Amino acid sequence: MPPKPHRVLLDRVSGYADEAAAYMRRRRAFRRPFARLYYGGGRGEDHAADAEVGGELFVAAGRLIELAGQKPKS
Amino acid sequence: MIQEARASGTSAIFTHVPDETSARVPGDSAESALAFLAEMSPDLRGAAILDGDGAVLAASGEPERWRDDAAALFAAADRAEAESVERVHVGTEQGEVFALRHAGLAAVAVTERFALASLTFFDMRMLLRDLAGRPGAP
Numbered sequence: 455m456p457p458k459p460h461r462v463l464l465d466r467v468s469g470y471a472d473e474a475a476a477y478m479r480r481r482r483a484f485r486r487p488f489a490r491l492y493y494g495g496g497r498g499e500d501h502a503a504d505a506e507v508g509g510e511l512f513v514a515a516g517r518l519i520e521l522a523g524q525k526p527k528s
Numbered sequence: 529m530i531q532e533a534r535a536s537g538t539s540a541i542f543t544h545v546p547d548e549t550s551a552r553v554p555g556d557s558a559e560s561a562l563a564f565l566a567e568m569s570p571d572l573r574g575a576a577i578l579d580g581d582g583a584v585l586a587a588s589g590e591p592e593r594w595r596d597d598a599a600a601l602f603a604a605a606d607r608a609e610a611e612s613v614e615r616v617h618v619g620t621e622q623g624e625v626f627a628l629r630h631a632g633l634a635a636v637a638v639t640e641r642f643a644l645a646s647l648t649f650f651d652m653r654m655l656l657r658d659l660a661g662r663p664g665a666p
Binding site for chain 2: 481482489491492494511513514518521522523
């Protein structure tokens with residue numbers, strides 16, 4: 455007997471949700487610090503932390519993060 | 529280099545705002561826009577809105593430090609290429625920094641790690657677009 459149509463739909467949706475959750479887990483585990491600049495037209499450039507511009511961006515960003523502080527717990 | 533940028537003042541940095549001339553926005557409009565951004569973005573830790581000359585229109589915290597640190601960030605970003613940068617996104621272990629120039633204004637936001645970049649930039653862009661379109665802005 456073929457599965458009921460709503461079962462197929464539910465299985466598919468939970469399959470997508472599992473995939474998304476796994477993607478987010480991998481993203482959290484493997485994401486490294488980055489500095490990205492975007493220009494007109496959507497062009498983007500990555501800058502490594504050990505390069506001159508990248509280093510300056512990380513220093514400036516660090517100051518802003520320090521200034522903003524931690525989000526107060528609600 | 530960042531200290532040099534600070535010493536040389538901030539006005540030159542924000543004259544690179546790529547589109548339109550500097551917008552004049554009332555400070556109370558900017559304050560409400562910032563409050564709205566904080567409400568819309570659960571990951572937001574702090575933010576500032578600046579005019580085209582680099583002056584702080586609204587900020588969560590110390591306006592002078594936001595002005596100086598935002599100027600340093602844009603200065604470092606603009607040194608990368610001859611073209612003025614439109615968006616800056618830096619992700620670190622401690623948090624993420626987003627900076628955007630739009631409609632003659634600039635916004636800088638600090639968020640928790642893993643904030644969704646496209647949504648954060650979208651919210652910031654909408655905020656600046658609304659502010660630039662309000663009465664008082666050219």
